[in-house]
Amino acid sequence: MVGLSAGEKNFLQGGIDQDLRSDGRNRNTHRPISVETGVIPQANGSARVRMGATEVIASVKAELGRPAALQPDKGKVAIFVDCSPVANPVFEGRGGEELSLELSVALQQCLLGGKSGAGAGIDLSSLMVVEGKLCWDLYIDGLVVSSDGNLLDALGASIMAALSNTGIPRVQVAAAASGDEEPEVDISDEEYLQFDTSGVPVIVTLTKVGRHYIVDATSEEESQMTSAVSISINRKGHICGLTKRGSSGLDSSIISDMISVAQHISVQLINKLDSEISAAEADE
């Protein structure tokens, strides 16, 4: 909880009204973003993303598992978010549970698409090894290390970076097993398949403070918000997910407006992330 005095609130609101925020940004600019990949050696892919003072880590682990009975031709992906008390003492014990759940659900909605698997940012059929018997289970874990607002966007970006850093071992299936027998597999230590991230969307959260909405809000700004809409958008400009937060209602025309603004911002964000990710990969 951020405690702001009446004067500070006024200053913050006034700045947003005049399109000059307390840290010198415009309403539609992000804080500087930095990406570092391969930060967790035990994981198949990992990344750390900083957006101003917000810092998150995402790791991707791949394990061989059995596909779900209803979708035998698809792998499985699970997304979890942990809000560490390191970031904020209120996350201690069960304090962070609610926020963690909210963030995980929002990320699942944005990245995994509809129930039929259509429109998923992560191509589940690429995780297939032997149909109906063997598939990769991807475990995506996000960790909030430092929290200064806009956690969802930062987590979305870190997952995108972690996935582009992910190598899935090539699997050799020895002799097609018949019937119910488990197929014998040989997991290669050297050959890795690069994970395709062209369909992974970015998340843009527009936070409404007063009459205007701003992008990439700090926690001070978030404390003054009336509502926030998180929109995930892929490279094609299509919307992959949308959720609303905050207490006040919104007019439907404002929502349409927000969607077009978010589409515009997402193009810049994707370009920025792409260059940061490739720079990080080159550094590694």
Add this chain to the structure above:
Amino acid sequence: MGSSGKPPSTYTPAPTRGSRPKKPVFTDSDVDWERPDGRGFHECRPALFKTGLVKAAAGSAYAELGNTKVIVSVFGPRESKKAMLYSDVGRLNCNVSYTTFATPIRGQGASDHKEFSSMLHKALEGAVMLETFPKSTVDVFALVMESGGSDLPAVISCASVALADAGIMMYDLVAGVSVSCLGTNLVIDPVSEEESFQDGSLMVTLMPSRYEVTQLTVTGEWSASKVNEGMQLCLDACSKLGEVLRSCLKVPASD
């Protein structure tokens, strides 16, 4: 929606047999498929709402949309637990659970559905005048007795009626409606079969007289124009559902 002037006092649902024949899988090519219950793509199921079923609760409501049956009880306002920090606005404690027999396979729905609980909270918090009960908590408990598709919108609409029945101050009722995207078609108020094949879904909860959206969720891949189309469909249906909710509150609680 009900065609007759006054809402029917009883409503007999179509009997559901244990072994329903499996409906064919929808694909992009067959555009002229029929919906499992023979409705038009943009037609909602008849909605029945009834208040005051649970005597022990401060307010309660029962909703029936086709095979979806939910009951919501509202308790309180009561004093917030000591462990909670001081708050000059009230708290809304929402919980959504499924009965073990709600789904075709026993116990498939969670007995404590955390995701729906948080969605219910987000949809309602904008409509309830929380400042009217500082330091206190209102409990909203929803139970899905039979899951027949569009469970969450039904729970949200039903909960807003239950809150009104409990006399909790609200800006407006909240009506929820969802649409499913199947191939290139948008179908409103999907049933379970349609939901399990859907490519995407969109849910809108609306305060009808203020015409403000309290919650909007989209899953699956949508173009901006399609989102707008789906949103308009939902907004229209929400306004109409709002009338039904309103008329149900006007009916004096009998028996």
